[in-house]
Amino acid sequence: MFNRRLFLIILIAVLSCICAYAATRCNKWVGSTEVYGKLCTDHGFGSKADNCAVCGKWVGSAKIYAKLCNDHAFGSKKDDCVVCGKWVGSSKVPAKLCSDCGFGSKADNCARMK
Numbered sequence: 012m013f014n015r016r017l018f019l020i021i022l023i024a025v026l027s028c029i030c031a032y033a034a035t036r037c038n039k040w041v042g043s044t045e046v047y048g049k050l051c052t053d054h055g056f057g058s059k060a061d062n063c064a065v066c067g068k069w070v071g072s073a074k075i076y077a078k079l080c081n082d083h084a085f086g087s088k089k090d091d092c093v094v095c096g097k098w099v100g101s102s103k104v105p106a107k108l109c110s111d112c113g114f115g116s117k118a119d120n121c122a123r124m125k
């Protein structure tokens with residue numbers, strides 16, 4: 012009985028950590044900017060290029076490209092990795108969103124992680 016309760020407490024703690032992590036997306040409305048986020052050579056390597064830039068889930072057939080707000084698309088910032096902020100260099104891998112993170116108007120929210 013005690014172990015079951017402890018397990019639930021740990022489960023809730025872990026889940027709230029995941030939620031807090033997911034909430035660090037910039038999320039600002041991109042407005043009329045048509046700048047798409049990129050991934051660095053780490054985050055865009057191989058099959059990782061098909062992971063959602065926000066939650067890490069496999070995007071599957073969803074072909075939603077992550078957009079950047081005016082702040083994060085400004086100057087050289089548009090060449091920073093959406094996930095880790097590292098300069099992408101010559102990497103031209105576009106950041107994608109899964110069907111959850113890119114659903115409806117969410118696709119027009121900045122996907123850059125803070």
Ligand SMILES: [Zn+2]
Pocket residue numbers: 063064065066067068108109110111112113
């Ligand atoms: Zn996602």
Ligand SMILES: [Zn+2]
Pocket residue numbers: 037038039079080081082083121122123
């Ligand atoms: Zn932003």
Ligand SMILES: [Zn+2]
Pocket residue numbers: 050051052053054092093094095096097
């Ligand atoms: Zn990165």
